[in-house]
Amino acid sequence: MAGGKMSARQKMINLMYLVFIAMLAMQMSREVLSAFGFMNEKLETNNISTIEKNKQAYANLATKASEQTEKFGKLNTQAKKIKQYSADFYSYLGELKTQMTTDLEDKKAYESMDKTTFLDTYFFKGDNYTPKGQEFLDNINAYRTNVNATLGEGSKFEALINSRFDTNDVIDSDGKTVPWLKYRYEGFPLIASLTNLTQMQADIKNSESEILNSLLGGKLEESLSLNNYKGIVALDKNAYFAGEKVTGKIVLGRYDAEMVPDNVILNGKDYKKIESGQVIIDMPAGNIGNHDIKGKIAFTQNGKVVEVPFESSYSVIPEPSNAVVSADKMNVVYRGLNNPISVSLPGVSDNNLSVSASGGNLTGSNGKYSIKPGSGKIATINVSAKLSSGKTVNSKATFRIKDIPAAMGSVREQYGTVRMPKSGLANSPISAGLPDFEFDLNITVKSFKIKVPGELTIIVNGTTLSAAAKKVLNKAQRGDIINIYDIKATANGYNLKQVLPVNIELTN
CATH class of the missing domain: 2.60.40.10 (Immunoglobulins)
Incomplete structure (x- = not known):
């Protein structure tokens, strides 16, 4: 096209070709901007769902802390601090997003959000940061530091938090070192930066959720070191008559029949009656009154002697008076x-x-x-x-x-928010259970309601989705949260007063 003398027709064809390429480039740009907008909407929807799930988890942990302060009190204190740090940082990002879109008449006109002016002037001044830019960095760094400090040194979440809220310099595609803030926010379209901030809000809420799930798992992971073992005195009876022998066993928490101690000190004296890792108690009961049983069991671990103390007591009584x-x-x-x-x-x-x-x-x-x-x-x-x-x-x-405590709705024996494909939900029965309840219950679901975003609620009798429920489910999209609630169920023939809902996040 570039060589020789061209006819008027050829010139027109070339001009139309150039116009066509320019139109394709414009169309691609609009599609990319719209894609960022739709992604931002999806993230905001998911954030709302995660916030609600976290509220329930915080409430559950608070309840456990009130019932078992010694076991869950410290964990609840940690959770409260993380909740406050997360709420403050999430709110700060939300206010920044509001400022970014204040002058926009249509908050969903994503194709028009191609300007870079706002954050370029809000965060940067030449090669330096504005006070607002430095404030943004300080908020990220403070959140990362505060959460890690609350969880303690060596927490299993430390690497995750550091990765999600990393502000270290970045090596670009040309091999140059670029400050993180410039690399992530300078020269980007408004909608891209807006989506980036929403993703950071999602990281906050997802981090909260993962930490809470660990705390509610029944305390943070406990070490198997011998330092955490406890000597347990297990007597055959708690009270003895004068003249009887005190009989029973002294064992370790996490008892192992092959774990034989090096030596045992019982009431200040060496004690040798040891069988299969158990210290067998066989001694006179003593006079009427209270008596202590205490001492220590010594083991060798990694070349060092580890002593595990034990202590208990019993009473010698003249005659029983109460059952x-x-x-x-x-x-x-x-x-x-x-x-x-x-x-x-x-x-x-x-x-x-x-x-x-x-x-x-x-x-x-x-x-x-x-x-x-x-x-x-x-x-x-x-x-x-x-x-x-x-x-x-x-x-x-x-x-x-x-009354029997509130049960929890479940799908595939999973509670809370469950991620699964649409076809899986359509063919999976809705169940209910009490995972922390001591009794073995035969729980039968009688009916439930299913809510698909944008559709009417469907009432279903039985445990599996009806034709009407499957019809509205087919209209759901990937990422939608399907709510299964108002579950009616019986346990061993007894009508349960409450069954908590289960949410399903569709993966396709």
């Missing part, structure tokens, strides 16, 4: 369930006990019973026995009656 009643699961009994109850009286065989109950239906014998509470709030176990001396002992124990 010993304990709930096998906890200090409450649950309505609608057969709650196992153990009943014993020191010095009296189980078959010589007379056991009855009020506030529920009692079944069983020989020290092992079950009580199924009624509609009241209190259940009482009454025990009586005639001792060999002829004396009759009467005792009772009172238990609070509680």
Whole structure:
């Protein structure tokens, strides 16, 4: 096209060709800008979903901390700090995004957001940063430092946090070292920078979610070092008559039959009766009163001697006066369930006990019973026995009656927010469970509601999606959050009062 004399027709063809190439370039630019906009919308939607999920996790951890302060109190304090750092940084980014789009009449006119002026003047002044640019960097660095400091040195999340909020200099494609802020934000279209900030907000919320999941997993990972073992004294009985021998075992937490100690000190003296990693207690009970059992077990680990202390106590009593009643699961009994109850009286065989109950239906014998509470709030176990001396002992124990806790909806035995393909959800039954509940329950889902974004809620009877539910599900897109809620279920024939929802994030 460039050589020789061209005809008017050839010149026109060449001109049209150049115009066509320019139009393609313009079209590509518009498509890229729109793609950034749609990506920003999707990220913002996902952020909303993650925020709601994190709220539930924070609430769950707070509840556990109130019930078991010693176990979860410190973790809840950590979570509160991370929540505050995350909220402050997330809000700061949100305010910056608002400033970036203040002058735009149409916040979704992505094809017009091709200017670079705002952040180029907001963050940079020549080769240096403006105070606002430095403030932006300081906020990122502060968030990374504060979260890592809260989790503690050596946290398994340290590398993840450092990677997601890294502001170190970058080597560009030409091999030159470029400051991170310039590399990521200088000269970029407005919509690209806006999406970049939304992604950073997503990193904040995802980091919170992953940390919370670890904290709610039942404390942070515990070391298997011998320094964390605890000596446990397990007596055959808690009280003894004068003249009896104290019998039982001393074992280690995380007991291993092949773990034989180098030596044992029991009540200040060397003790040699050791079998299969257990220290077998066999000694006189002593006089009436309280007696201590304490000492240490020594092991060799990595060439060093590690001593594990143990301590317990027992009482020598002249004669029993009260029955010993304990709930096998906890200090409450649950309505609608057969709650196992153990009943014993020191010095009296189980078959010589007379056991009855009020506030529920009692079944069983020989020290092992079950009580199924009624509609009241209190259940009482009454025990009586005639001792060999002829004396009759009467005792009772009172238990609070509680409803079965709220169950959790699940798909494929997963709770909370579950990522899976649309076809998987269409063919998977909706279930429910109580993962932290001590009882084995036969939970049956009777009905549930399914909500697809932008569609009407569908009520489904049974456990699998109906034709109507599958029809609205087919309209969902990748990344949509499908909400399964208002789940009605029974546990061992008892109607559960509440079943928490389960969310499904579609992967295709």
